[in-house]
Amino acid sequence: MTERRFVYLMLAPAALFLGLLVAYPVGLLVFNSFFTVETITPDVREWVGFENYIDALTSSRIADSAWRTVKYSVFALGFELIFGFCAALLFSAIAEKSRWHRTIFALPLMVPPIVAGLLWRFLLVGQIGILNYGLAAIGLIDDPGDIRWLSDADIVIYSVAFADIWLTTSFVALVAYAGLTNIPRDLIEAARVDGANALKRFWHVTLPLLRPVIAVIIIVRGVDAAKTFDLIWIQTQGGPRNQSEVFSMNIYQRMVRFGDLGEASASATLFLIVMLVLAGIAYWKIWRPSHD
Amino acid sequence: MTDAGNRDIGKVLINAFALLLVLSYALPYVYLLMTSLKPAADVQQIPPSFFPDRISLENFGEVLGSATLPSAFANSLITAVLTTLLSLVLAVPAAYVAAQYRRRITVLFLLFALVTRMVPAVSLGVPLFQLLKTLGLLDTTTGLVLAHTSTAVPLALLLMAAFFEGVPRELEEAARMDGCTRFQAFVKVVLPVMKSGIAITALFSFIASWNEFLYALLLTSENSKTAPIVIAEYNSVYGLAWGPMTAAAVLYSLPVIIVTLALQKQIIGGLTFGAVKG
Numbered sequence: 001m002t003e004r005r006f007v008y009l010m011l012a013p014a015a016l017f018l019g020l021l022v023a024y025p026v027g028l029l030v031f032n033s034f035f036t037v038e039t040i041t042p043d044v045r046e047w048v049g050f051e052n053y054i055d056a057l058t059s060s061r062i063a064d065s066a067w068r069t070v071k072y073s074v075f076a077l078g079f080e081l082i083f084g085f086c087a088a089l090l091f092s093a094i095a096e097k098s099r100w101h102r103t104i105f106a107l108p109l110m111v112p113p114i115v116a117g118l119l120w121r122f123l124l125v126g127q128i129g130i131l132n133y134g135l136a137a138i139g140l141i142d143d144p145g146d147i148r149w150l151s152d153a154d155i156v157i158y159s160v161a162f163a164d165i166w167l168t169t170s171f172v173a174l175v176a177y178a179g180l181t182n183i184p185r186d187l188i189e190a191a192r193v194d195g196a197n198a199l200k201r202f203w204h205v206t207l208p209l210l211r212p213v214i215a216v217i218i219i220v221r222g223v224d225a226a227k228t229f230d231l232i233w234i235q236t237q238g239g240p241r242n243q244s245e246v247f248s249m250n251i252y253q254r255m256v257r258f259g260d261l262g263e264a265s266a267s268a269t270l271f272l273i274v275m276l277v278l279a280g281i282a283y284w285k286i287w288r289p290s291h292d
Numbered sequence: 293m294t295d296a297g298n299r300d301i302g303k304v305l306i307n308a309f310a311l312l313l314v315l316s317y318a319l320p321y322v323y324l325l326m327t328s329l330k331p332a333a334d335v336q337q338i339p340p341s342f343f344p345d346r347i348s349l350e351n352f353g354e355v356l357g358s359a360t361l362p363s364a365f366a367n368s369l370i371t372a373v374l375t376t377l378l379s380l381v382l383a384v385p386a387a388y389v390a391a392q393y394r395r396r397i398t399v400l401f402l403l404f405a406l407v408t409r410m411v412p413a414v415s416l417g418v419p420l421f422q423l424l425k426t427l428g429l430l431d432t433t434t435g436l437v438l439a440h441t442s443t444a445v446p447l448a449l450l451l452m453a454a455f456f457e458g459v460p461r462e463l464e465e466a467a468r469m470d471g472c473t474r475f476q477a478f479v480k481v482v483l484p485v486m487k488s489g490i491a492i493t494a495l496f497s498f499i500a501s502w503n504e505f506l507y508a509l510l511l512t513s514e515n516s517k518t519a520p521i522v523i524a525e526y527n528s529v530y531g532l533a534w535g536p537m538t539a540a541a542v543l544y545s546l547p548v549i550i551v552t553l554a555l556q557k558q559i560i561g562g563l564t565f566g567a568v569k570g
Binding site for chain 2: 003006007008009010011013014015017018021022024025026028029032039042087090091093094097098101103104105106107108109110111112113114115118119120122123127128129130133144166169170223226227229230233234248251252255256261264265268269271272275276279
């Protein structure tokens with residue numbers, strides 16, 4: 001067998017599968033987005049051109065859910081980066097003794113998202129949420145009923161992100177820790193000899209060297225946060241008054257509750273394009289310069 | 293006080309602080325465990341207490357005796373096992389040539405797998421629903437396995453390609469000198485040395501399927517419902533039955549956590565090495 005044939009034969013099963021179950025559905029998605037078509041009767045369809053896109057781009061409910069997705073992602077990612085990096089720096093400060101710390105810290109990584117969502121809902125919910133009792137006990141709030149995390153429309157989109165932050169800070173911490181251990185010690189030593197204090201060493205030496213690692217975290221976690229569905233669904237199902245409905249949930253509702261396959265497809269196509277463009281920009285802007 | 297003495301105290305303080313931080317991070321999950329062990333009546337008491345006053349397996353009894361949850365667990369297990377097997381069969385050979393034979397097509401292929409990882413599940417879920425409906429596979433385990441495999445294959449491809457990169461090219465060449473075909477060399481010589489890599493990839497595929505929610509919600513309704521869907525439904529069907537819900541959540545998540553603890557070193561490596569090598 002020639003090398004060429006061997007390569008093709010080994011690739012073929014996976015390529016066929018991905019073609020049928022990823023590329024073809026994506027094609028179908030884009031195709032559907034140009035029709036008025038119902039979820040229960042996908043055979044009955046009427047060509048409407050870009051109408052679904054115009055509807056999607058002018059709908060205030062979709063715009064709101066998109067804006068909410070941004071708020072949710074930035075909030076979650078921001079805290080994950082801060083907490084994750086603090087934890088990673090702490091682990092590297094205690095170096096070889098940090099094995100057990102890291103093991104416990106990694107636990108949430110394996111907790112299924114819906115369990116994390118349920119758990120945080122239980123911690124935050126109305127009368128029985130233990131978090132408010134804890135806050136009241138240490139005097140941060142006067143009464144456990146003071147903050148209605150999941151039923152206050154103004155803050156719910158941030159409250160539902162707590163579960164995300166808890167669940168994935170460990171990923172950020174472990175990746176950042178691995179990145180930190182790859183930094184040559186003598187570079188940091190050299191900066192110390194030059195008289196740079198700890199903060200300056202971190203800012204001018206550690207951080208620039210971690211650039212590719214940070215890029216990976218932002219791309220992977222940013223994309224994940226923007227895609228979030230289950231974690232929020234299990235906490236609020238998008239409520240109260242749709243104030244925690246993010247973009248993927250909006251698409252789901254359009255397709256399942258309203259049965260509008262055409263419009264759901266148009267939104268989903270836009271979502272797909274935005275995600276790919278964002279990942280592309282993040283890749284070019286943050287990651288690549290470090291390779292020059 | 294000497295400088296070294298100061299540093300020692302500092303170290304002890306940092307260690308103690310780090311331990312406190314890490315333990316408080318695990319606290320929410322410990323609270324879930326504690327709650328599941330309370331008698332159902334105590335679960336929603338006001339004010340809530342962290343530890344159970346009395347330990348009771350009532351909640352576990354209820355969910356294990358229910359009509360829906362045991363079969364949902366069976367569905368989850370079957371779906372995850374089949375997804376794992378299918379994604380390995382598809383991804384391992386492809387990852388091997390992608391890592392060992394650098395050609396334009398293999399590079400493009402890995403890029404395609406990477407892009408696939410960015411696709412929002414809901415974007416694929418919408419047309420997958422239609423595709424499975426056409427094939428008559430809605431609400432079947434086969435249908436859900438296909439959907440889960442479509443996300444597991446790209447993940448398995450990228451992981452396995454990274455593992456195969458550590459295999460010297462000479463391994464295959466030496467086997468071929470001894471009279472093996474390329475395919476025999478791959479199956480008989482390369483695969484056996486990749487056991488641990490394959491095991492980790494299998495575990496990741498398994499967990500991806502076991503934890504998956506959105507496709508299961510979209511593509512199943514009665515017969516092939518998986519555990520997360522049934523747990524989520526404790527919301528509506530039983531009002532807010534927090535007691536059984538926490539017990540079900542523990543049963544659903546604890547096995548994965550235990551396996552993770554047992555294999556933590558390899559898993560953390562698998563989770564982070566791709567990112568750091570990038």
